[in-house]
Amino acid sequence: MNLLRLLGRLGPGPLRRLVLYAAASALSSTLVLAIVNRAAERIAEDKADIVDVPMALAFVASVLVYMVVESRMVAHMASDVEEVVDELRMGLLDRIRRADLWKLERFGQTPLFESVTQSSQIISQNSQFLALTLRSVLLTGTILVYIATVSPTAFLLIGGLLGGGAWFYVRLGRALDERQGAMMAEEAVMFEGVSDLFDGFKEQRLNSARSQDLNATFGTVSARTTAARDQVHLHSWQQFVFGECAFNLMLGVVVFVVPTYSGTFAQEVVKVSAAVFFLATPVFGLMQSLAVTSAAEAAAGRMMDLEKQLAELAEPGSDGPGLPVPKDFAEWRMEGVEFAFPAPPGEPPFAVGPFDLTIRRGEVIFVTGGNGSGKSTFIKLLTGLYHPLRGRLTLDDAAIGPQRIAAYRELMATVFADFHLFARLYGLDPVDRVKAEDLMRWMEMERVTAVEGDRFGRRDLSMGQRKRLGLVAAILETKPILILDEWAADQDPHFRFKFYREVVPALKARGLTIVAVTHDDHYFDVADRRLHMEEGRLTELTVTEGAA
Numbered sequence: 001m002n003l004l005r006l007l008g009r010l011g012p013g014p015l016r017r018l019v020l021y022a023a024a025s026a027l028s029s030t031l032v033l034a035i036v037n038r039a040a041e042r043i044a045e046d047k048a049d050i051v052d053v054p055m056a057l058a059f060v061a062s063v064l065v066y067m068v069v070e071s072r073m074v075a076h077m078a079s080d081v082e083e084v085v086d087e088l089r090m091g092l093l094d095r096i097r098r099a100d101l102w103k104l105e106r107f108g109q110t111p112l113f114e115s116v117t118q119s120s121q122i123i124s125q126n127s128q129f130l131a132l133t134l135r136s137v138l139l140t141g142t143i144l145v146y147i148a149t150v151s152p153t154a155f156l157l158i159g160g161l162l163g164g165g166a167w168f169y170v171r172l173g174r175a176l177d178e179r180q181g182a183m184m185a186e187e188a189v190m191f192e193g194v195s196d197l198f199d200g201f202k203e204q205r206l207n208s209a210r211s212q213d214l215n216a217t218f219g220t221v222s223a224r225t226t227a228a229r230d231q232v233h234l235h236s237w238q239q240f241v242f243g244e245c246a247f248n249l250m251l252g253v254v255v256f257v258v259p260t261y262s263g264t265f266a267q268e269v270v271k272v273s274a275a276v277f278f279l280a281t282p283v284f285g286l287m288q289s290l291a292v293t294s295a296a297e298a299a300a301g302r303m304m305d306l307e308k309q310l311a312e313l314a315e316p317g318s319d320g321p322g323l324p325v326p327k328d329f330a331e332w333r334m335e336g337v338e339f340a341f342p343a344p345p346g347e348p349p350f351a352v353g354p355f356d357l358t359i360r361r362g363e364v365i366f367v368t369g370g371n372g373s374g375k376s377t378f379i380k381l382l383t384g385l386y387h388p389l390r391g392r393l394t395l396d397d398a399a400i401g402p403q404r405i406a407a408y409r410e411l412m413a414t415v416f417a418d419f420h421l422f423a424r425l426y427g428l429d430p431v432d433r434v435k436a437e438d439l440m441r442w443m444e445m446e447r448v449t450a451v452e453g454d455r456f457g458r459r460d461l462s463m464g465q466r467k468r469l470g471l472v473a474a475i476l477e478t479k480p481i482l483i484l485d486e487w488a489a490d491q492d493p494h495f496r497f498k499f500y501r502e503v504v505p506a507l508k509a510r511g512l513t514i515v516a517v518t519h520d521d522h523y524f525d526v527a528d529r530r531l532h533m534e535e536g537r538l539t540e541l542t543v544t545e546g547a548a
């Protein structure tokens, strides 16, 4: 149903087309069966040894109709499913793009990543099985109708057997689903172990006890995964063998049971046996497609659930055009801004603020403080990435509410402590080539890599080098505010000196307002003001206080 609901998003057309194709395919197949049976009957009646041309033509026409309809059905189905998956995936990405950072952090990345990549892949790969399932159901129905026209008794017995067999098969399938769930849980633990091995490769190479312990743990998990997989293989094979046996039983019913209830069945036995053989295609098709379709069904359900959950992560005001903010602001203020993370069990929550602060345009502000004191949280509040629980941000007289938040953030270029170097210089089209080359020289990166078109030539660089590229990208954005979170922490002494003594003053001279988190007490004097964070509280110190 999830897959059908998903397809329904394209309007009624694709679903109607699917049903029509599936019905045409089932009818043409049944027609082939009826023609074969009728031809065999005529040969038996007339002992004719000449070809019945109209019947042969009808046979060829039915086969051709089946061939064309079947291939078109699968082709349309695949492209409809691709279209709807593309729409859903883009919708998810769009919602993630516009989500509230704090809500997104709490939600976690794993389900998002799994849905956007794996689930959409499962649906795409198995799209044709949805068509196969529908066609198989319809074909089974039309063949049963054909059997009913030949022998009502055979229809009742075969129909009953088929219904009972399907019920039991689905029950076996449920047990298999449970085992598959258990197998996936074990596999998830195993993947965690594999990524632990890769992420901690250096540490385990340098410590043989850790390496062996890791290996032993991995061995246990791997053995559990193997056992879970064995169970899945065993049950899926049992389910398949049951399906085959139920099918053979149907043939047995035709030749051993039906004749005892129907006196006239002797003439019909060949027709009904042929019909049961014809049933093999849809019944085995269903057996094959149900298993795969259920994985695609579950994936479609996961993606649609996620879509709903992501709607709740939306940031207020992220839709719509929004209001402008004064770009030439004179004063940037935080008024009574407070924020708190939810408390871990048995502990008080970590709260920051209230922050009451006025930053004047063109100032260089350093934010200092110990690990975990709340500096990065302060930066997230200042940049409007976290929303204050109380208090507000203002630029001159404009309060930054949901409608101004987008324009407000547009004023800032940032290099966060955990910054990401994008594959492309997104949003910088065209890149000012001369300026980019100047900046690369200024950052002493011109021998390492270059701006090539709209991207950096290399990204496989050291953290310090990547941060320099991050700063190049931030300066290229030509925003009036620059936010840096521990930018210099990864720089060597030579470039750290250059950054504080040359780069920061030069950027200030260009009119930028700079807020930088730093631990570099040798350079506190570079700032106009120093704000010090302690347990979420901000105090203003002189720039010489605490300097080395």
Ligand SMILES: Nc1ncnc2c1ncn2[C@@H]1O[C@H](COP(=O)(O)OP(=O)(O)OP(=O)(O)O)[C@@H](O)[C@H]1O
Residues within 6 Å of the ligand: 105, 341, 342, 350, 369, 370, 371, 372, 373, 374, 375, 376, 377, 378, 417
């Ligand atoms: N996403 C989060 N969820 C829950 N608690 C958080 C989260 N981010 C930070 N915290 C808590 O807030 C406190 C302050 O973290 P923050 O990153 O602001 O400190 P910091 O001063 O930047 O530290 P550092 O100098 O080590 O980078 C920490 O104790 C941390 O446990």
